[in-house]
Amino acid sequence: MENIKTILGKFDFKGDLVSCKEFGSGHINKTYIAKYDENGTEQCYVVQRVNGNVFKNIDELMENVFAVTSYLREVIKQNGGDPDRETLHYIKTKDGAKYYRGDGNSCYRAYVFVKDSISYDFADTEELFGASGIAFGKFQRMLGGFDSGKLYVTIPNFHNTIWRYENEFLPALQLDVKNRAKNCEAEIEFINSRKNEMGKLEALAASGEIPLRVTHNDTKLNNVMFDKNTNECVCVIDLDTVMPGIALFDFADAIRFGASTAAEDEADLSKVSLNLDYFEAYAKGFLSEAGDTLNECEKANLAFASKLITLELGMRFLTDYLSGDVYFKTDYKEHNLVRAKNQLALAKDMESKMSEMNSIILNCRQ
Ligand code: ADP
Ligand code: GN1
Ligand code: MG
Numbered sequence: 001m002e003n004i005k006t007i008l009g010k011f012d013f014k015g016d017l018v019s020c021k022e023f024g025s026g027h028i029n030k031t032y033i034a035k036y037d038e039n040g041t042e043q044c045y046v047v048q049r050v051n052g053n054v055f056k057n058i059d060e061l062m063e064n065v066f067a068v069t070s071y072l073r074e075v076i077k078q079n080g081g082d083p084d085r086e087t088l089h090y091i092k093t094k095d096g097a098k099y100y101r102g103d104g105n106s107c108y109r110a111y112v113f114v115k116d117s118i119s120y121d122f123a124d125t126e127e128l129f130g131a132s133g134i135a136f137g138k139f140q141r142m143l144g145g146f147d148s149g150k151l152y153v154t155i156p157n158f159h160n161t162i163w164r165y166e167n168e169f170l171p172a173l174q175l176d177v178k179n180r181a182k183n184c185e186a187e188i189e190f191i192n193s194r195k196n197e198m199g200k201l202e203a204l205a206a207s208g209e210i211p212l213r214v215t216h217n218d219t220k221l222n223n224v225m226f227d228k229n230t231n232e233c234v235c236v237i238d239l240d241t242v243m244p245g246i247a248l249f250d251f252a253d254a255i256r257f258g259a260s261t262a263a264e265d266e267a268d269l270s271k272v273s274l275n276l277d278y279f280e281a282y283a284k285g286f287l288s289e290a291g292d293t294l295n296e297c298e299k300a301n302l303a304f305a306s307k308l309i310t311l312e313l314g315m316r317f318l319t320d321y322l323s324g325d326v327y328f329k330t331d332y333k334e335h336n337l338v339r340a341k342n343q344l345a346l347a348k349d350m351e352s353k354m355s356e357m358n359s360i361i362l363n364c365r366q
Helices: 004-008 058-078 126-142 161-175 185-192 200-206 248-258 276-290 296-300 302-323 335-352 354-365
Strands: 016-023 030-038 041-050 107-112 213-215 224-227 233-236 243-245
Touching (some): 004 016, 016 041, 161 185, 161 302
Antiparallel strands (some): 016 030, 041 107, 213 243
16 A cells, blocks of 8 residues: 555645654544644644545545535635634645545545644533534534535435344344354344334434434534634534434434543443533533524434434444444454443433433423
8 A cells, every 4th residue: 555655745735744643533534644844834734544445435425525615614704704714624636636546446635634723532521512512503504505415425324223223233133243142132132122213213304304404424522623722612524424414413423422421432331321411511502503493393302312323323333343343443352342332321321311301402492
């Protein structure tokens, strides 16, 4: 495979290369931060190798991200904001292409590192987490006028939980290629016993009660950049899964990741629960921006969606464990099983707190 310096040379970056390091804690792509010196001024760029196993059509993916970021730039300008800081700025290759296709079909794309920004894997305070709710709510609101039908579906059925159950989980369980099903009987039972609720949001979308909107689909806390001096939200990143979708999942995925009392791969399940104060802080932030965009049916399902996506992620991690760890990056042999147990414990805790979660949403709406 080409070395990273050769890849960097394909992009239209300014100045001389000073350093390039691998960076970030994402489960899918490989991210590098490259520092350049342009006549004494530091310029930083993010270069990513896109995971071709996950994203089958990079042309469509890059069309989506260019379309959405161009649209956001205009909205941000109209609102008097700074488009260079408040949305991603992709850099084309020296040949004018949206990405570089290297050896072995590997694809790389680049954008400007958001200056003086930082991302967090865990929010130390509910204020910080609430601020990320404002960021994703604003993202939803700013894209309210963008026709979602113009976007390609980069990963079909991405948050179609019942589809994932029937077409990914059950086949993986039946094949059981690594003979691992015996290690997770309780988790399999937990998932199977919740089959009936997996199709609820899809059914509401099919009946038209929930509309398809432009959605981010991967609203983890570490997909928001904060100002490293003031901790204000600057920009939403990781736009690979921007597609037509159900907006509820953008709220829900952020809760799943950021309102848990433990990391997504914490093995000690006694530490895993939903922090209701964090849930409330995020709901307030998100609804303050996106509240007018969402309809009644969407608002009524925010708490349920949080539990559903947590169940979905538990099922996705378990599917990958059963399949021999072929999708998510893992650091050790049982990593996906630990993640699955963690997510299912969190979903169970949310079930016990569902009426409190619903009351919090009702209060935030008043
Ligand atoms: P992944 O799909 O692997 O999660 P991301 O696009 O989220 O990849 O990038 C991984 C990490 O790199 C982010 O969590 C963030 O810390 C950092 N990062 C990505 N893009 C930028 C950017 N434009 N400016 C600053 N940091 C960035
Ligand atoms: C992946 O790339 P990253 O780490 O932001 C995954 C999400 C999961 C998440 C779980 C394209 O996101 O769907 O929710 O891991 N992205 C894709 O941490 O599958
Ligand atoms: Mg990410």
